[in-house]
Amino acid sequence: MFRIWLIKTEEMIREPVFAYNKWFRSPEYLEKYDMCLNETEGGKYEVMQYTGLKDKDDKEIYEGDIVKEDNEYLHCDGGGCDCGNPDRCKELDEKGETYKVLWNGYFGGYFLSNTLGGKLLKGKDKVSCMAIIGNIHENSELLSIN
Numbered sequence: 001m002f003r004i005w006l007i008k009t010e011e012m013i014r015e016p017v018f019a020y021n022k023w024f025r026s027p028e029y030l031e032k033y034d035m036c037l038n039e040t041e042g043g044k045y046e047v048m049q050y051t052g053l054k055d056k057d058d059k060e061i062y063e064g065d066i067v068k069e070d071n072e073y074l075h076c077d078g079g080g081c082d083c084g085n086p087d088r089c090k091e092l093d094e095k096g097e098t099y100k101v102l103w104n105g106y107f108g109g110y111f112l113s114n115t116l117g118g119k120l121l122k123g124k125d126k127v128s129c130m131a132i133i134g135n136i137h138e139n140s141e142l143l144s145i146n
Contacts, residue, residue: 001050003062004037005137008044012138013037016047023047046137051101051110053127061127063103063110064136066143069096070129100136100143114143 004013004023017024022036023045029035037045048063055061056070099112101121110121121127134142 001060003048005046005048005064005135006037006041006044007046008041010137012135048135049103051121053110053121055130055132056128057131059132061101061110061121061130061132062135063101065101065132066098066134066136066139067101067112067127067130068098068133070131098133098142 002016002018004016005011006013013025015026016037017027017030019030020036022038024030024036046064051061051063053061055067061067097114097116099114099118102111102113103109104111104120107120111118112121133139136143
């Protein structure tokens with residue numbers, strides 16, 4: 001599953017169709033081959049793929065989403081904080097942490113990234129304490145709340 005951000009019109013296509021080696025807004029557009037996004041948008045769009053994981057509210061997490069850790073995240077897996085900075089751990093425990101979801105080719109997986117670094121997004125345990133709060137295109141201001 002995919003979604004597409006149209007750069008020129010700043011619009012999110014939530015259920016695009018890929019056919020004939022081209023992207024279309026929806027199945028209705030398949031009959032109009034010249035209406036494919038490659039033609040109408042001049043190739044200026046960004047495709048985001050579903051990660052295969054869902055957040056704590058059972059919403060699908062896509063590449064480009066912004067997720068926030070529940071303020072109890074640090075204790076979800078029983079591991080507590082291991083960053084070596086007790087003050088930072090206390091701050092995270094009080095407000096949670098915000099990340100953008102990106103594909104990382106080096107690690108071959110989805111990655112949670114923010115100004116403090118990042119971590120590999122793997123398994124349901126990691127996302128069970130996270131909620132999608134927006135995406136990098138429609139809500140980029142949310143990344144500045146760290």
